[in-house]
Amino acid sequence: MTTDSTESTDSHVAPLSDPDAVHAETVRRLERAMGSLGTAAVARMERRLPWFRAMSAEDRSWVGLVAQSGVAAFVDWFKSPRRSRPAIAVEVFGTAPRELTRSVTLQQTVEMTRVVIDVVEAQLEELAAPGGEQHLREAVLRYSREVAFSTATIYARAAEARGAWDARLEALVVDALLHGDREEGLQTWSSALGWSRSPVVVVAGHLPDVDAETAMDDIRVLARRAGHDVLAGVQGERLVAVIGVNDKVAADDPLSAVTPLADTFGPGPVVVGPPVTDLQTAGRSAMAATNGLRAAVAWVDAPRPVHAEELLPERALDGDTHARRRLVEQVYLPLRGAGSPLLDTLSVYLEHASSLEATARMLFVHPNTVRYRLGRVAELTGFTPADGRGAFALRLGVTLGRLAERDQGADSPL
Structure with missing residues (x-):
């Protein structure tokens, strides 16, 4: 059992x-x-x-x-x-x-x-x-x-998914800056992208002989390696980068931050807009950079990269109203405010092929007096009359100032 x-x-x-x-x-x-x-x-x-x-x-x-x-x-x-x-x-x-x-x-x-x-x-x-x-x-x-x-x-x-969204948002921010609209949304968008750097400069150049995504990736890699914030976008044949400059770089020397990035752009000029305090005001830098890129063809020997402010004469001739205003403010108004001797001396000097002796004879003054007045012109305007580029900018600034004065009255040349 x-x-x-x-x-x-x-x-x-x-x-x-x-x-x-x-x-x-x-x-x-x-x-x-x-x-x-x-x-x-x-x-x-x-x-x-x-x-x-x-x-x-x-x-x-x-x-x-x-x-x-x-x-x-x-x-x-x-x-x-x-x-x-x-x-x-x-x-x-x-x-x-x-x-x-x-x-x-x-x-x-x-x-x-x-x-x-x-x-x-x-x-x-x-x-x-x-x-x-x-x-x-x-x-x-x-x-x-x-x-x-x-x-x-x-x-x-x-x-x-985040990368695709960030890419769309990045393109939206760059487009908004270039067109000067939607500024009220830039704070939110920049926060979403983790933007933290200032000052901000915008760089414009032509596309290199690679696809647009590769070009933008190259810029992002180099900029972030240097500690900068960066947004990149492509419009037609134009490549635009918005750089939040590393605090270690001097705010008044954006070219030092941008120069290592110049080789990522295609052949031709690379133009750097003026530094601004934050992304919300970067539209001004973007406009200067893109207008400078369009006008830079007129300055064959322009350095690469070149500051947009150095292209004020070309931009003014190309119809950039901001550049015209800047030249009047930087050249004509200080000289007119300093009195007629400086403005008259500069005009005669430019008309007589930048000759000190000829200018002195026309004004019945000693050449040293002409030399002193021209030095004051350089101090007030930032342009040296004896320099070819400086003389070009001064001549154009004086011309635009007189035209503006004619159009708006003697008390308001702008």
Whole structure:
């Protein structure tokens, strides 16, 4: 009877040597331990991960839910050994909001996953049925590998989506600056792009012989390597970069920040707009840079890069009203305000081929007097009469000033 009873009992309960029985027993143990494993994982993260402790309560709760879901998804996958790959993205990370990828970096997610795996491995002997330890260990390793792949995929997709959005937003900002509109939205847009640098200069040049995306990427890499903020955009054959200059670079010397970037532009002039205090006022720099680029063809020997202010004469002749106003303000108004001797001396000097002696004879003064007055002209205007470019700018500034004075009255030459 004993034999019959034993045989009857064995017919209902499989021996532990049966792989299926070992697997089933391991599954039962895992199911009983799911809650405690998740709790232990969160507790270990509290102890080992400073960034986790520093998170908001809401984000910590979401991370804890991800950890719990990871354990539950592993148990569910382990139940069915014939399932090829666990659906990590849906079963684990699908519980958390998309915004969590902004709060938790990829590196932090890897650390979190490592903690959960460590907790499971630490209790592996108790979780596995006798004889099932190796099988469970291999399953944990395989599952952790799938978690790693899924984590990388999720963050790659999030980065790709943010990159596409950032590219569209970047193009929108550059377009707004070039057209001088939508300035009320620039603060929000620049904050979304992480803009923090000032002063700001705009650089304009022609596209190089590569596709537009490659050209913009080259500018971004070089500028960010130097510590500058940068936005880049393409309009037709024109490549425009908005540079938030690193604080280490002098605010009044934007060319020193831009010169290393000049080679990323195509052949022809590269024009740098004047520095402004922030992105909201960068439209003025953008207009000067693009107008300067259009007019730079008239200055064959222009340096590369060249400041837009150095192209004031060419810009004025090309119809740039701002450049005309700047020349009148910089040349004509100071000279007229200083009295007729300076303005008369300059006019005669320019009319007589920049000859000191001829000017002195025409004015019945000593050449040293002419020399002194011309020195005062240079001090007041920033242009040297004896220099070819300076004489060009001075002649044009005086001419434009007299025309403006004629049109608007003697008291208001502008």
